[in-house]
Amino acid sequence: MKLELVESFGNALSENMIIESENITALEYLQEEFSGKIDVITIDPPYNTDISHIGYRDSNFENGWSTFIKERLALAKILMSDAGSMFINIDENELVSLLEICYDLFGKENVNILVWPKIDEPFDMNRVEKPVFNIKSAHEYIVLCYMDKKNTVFSNMRNGKPMESIIKGLGTTSSAKDEIAQLLGKREMFSTPKPMRLLEEIIRISSQKDSIILDFFAGSGTTGHATMSLNKFDGGRRKFILVTNDENDICKNVTIPRIKKSIEVYNYRDGFNYYKLRSRYQCDLF
Numbered sequence: 518m519k520l521e522l523v524e525s526f527g528n529a530l531s532e533n534m535i536i537e538s539e540n541i542t543a544l545e546y547l548q549e550e551f552s553g554k555i556d557v558i559t560i561d562p563p564y565n566t567d568i569s570h571i572g573y574r575d576s577n578f579e580n581g582w583s584t585f586i587k588e589r590l591a592l593a594k595i596l597m598s599d600a601g602s603m604f605i606n607i608d609e610n611e612l613v614s615l616l617e618i619c620y621d622l623f624g625k626e627n628v629n630i631l632v633w634p635k636i637d638e639p640f641d642m643n644r645v646e647k648p649v650f651n652i653k654s655a656h657e658y659i660v661l662c663y664m665d666k667k668n669t670v671f672s673n674m675r676n677g678k679p680m681e682s683i684i685k686g687l688g689t690t691s692s693a694k695d696e697i698a699q700l701l702g703k704r705e706m707f708s709t710p711k712p713m714r715l716l717e718e719i720i721r722i723s724s725q726k727d728s729i730i731l732d733f734f735a736g737s738g739t740t741g742h743a744t745m746s747l748n749k750f751d752g753g754r755r756k757f758i759l760v761t762n763d764e765n766d767i768c769k770n771v772t773i774p775r776i777k778k779s780i781e782v783y784n785y786r787d788g789f790n791y792y793k794l795r796s797r798y799q800c801d802l803f
């Protein structure tokens with residue numbers, strides 16, 4: 518494997534990493550330095566829904582979706598700390614398969630299911646209504662896996678109350694597009710972003726102030742933006758590692774510009790190192 522530094526941006530002391538790579542290669546690469554060290558993993562993988570308009574491959578994986586996810590989750594689990602937790606976005610299409618995989622890896626007692634309303638009128642002034650076949654899909658799931666629920670130091674209070682299984686009021690798919698448009702000037706650069714406040718809340722409840730946060734399906738980089746925003750709010754020193762592939766040049770055209778812009782616009786006093794990682798097989802080709 519070969520890790521090549523492409524660019525350093527912002528605060529020179531920053532240890533944040535953005536890695537452009539097939540994520541199985543990156544997860545293998547991260548094992549040596551980060552095994553047992555990552556407190557929060559948050560991912561938003563392809564949902565296997567065969568939607569063609571979204572700009573990245575969402576289905577037709579060589580050995581099936583379950584194998585694709587299982588291989589990655591097994592490697593990711595090795596990176597998790599004893600108090601670590603992993604949040605996985607998914608919709609109803611593969612919820613059952615994902616739960617089977619997570620029960621197998623973490624034990625049923627260490628898995629919870631949360632619901633995220635992906636449409637919500639107050640956030641959706643720019644939402645474009647899609648055709649509905651029978652039931653209008655208004656929510657998705659977040660499968661939450663703990664390394665060991667008893668060990669988890671969860672600061673899971675929200676406004677003085679325990680977190681609820683339905684995570685309302687933190688934005689929608691449409692408001693996430695508005696956030697990207699605010700930074701990059703175009704609303705449709707990426708069609709399935711998650712809202713910044715949702716990620717910020719996930720990180721807040723599951724991290725310490727010096728935790729490492731990993732997202733290996735980073736897409737537009739919401740997890741990085743949310744980590745910096747939370748650090749600014751509570752004085753934390755959390756670091757992020759974002760991994761995304763080069764499908765449609767997303768890393769170069771969306772992830773990197775979005776994180777750069779957010780640092781500048783919100784004055785985060787943070788930075789990142791942008792790497793490209795190639796597997797031994799890819800190195801042999803060059």
Ligand SMILES: C[S@@+](CC[C@H](N)C(=O)[O-])C[C@H]1O[C@@H](n2cnc3c(N)ncnc32)[C@H](O)[C@@H]1O
Pocket residue numbers: 538539540541560561562563573574707709710711712733734735736737738739740760761762764767
């Ligand atoms: C659903 S999107 C993530 C959206 C993200 N939560 C956001 O807020 O922008 C999934 C992303 O993972 C990337 N991806 C899919 N398969 C991948 C793989 N095997 N390795 C690395 N990235 C992958 C896709 O190109 C896409 O950008």
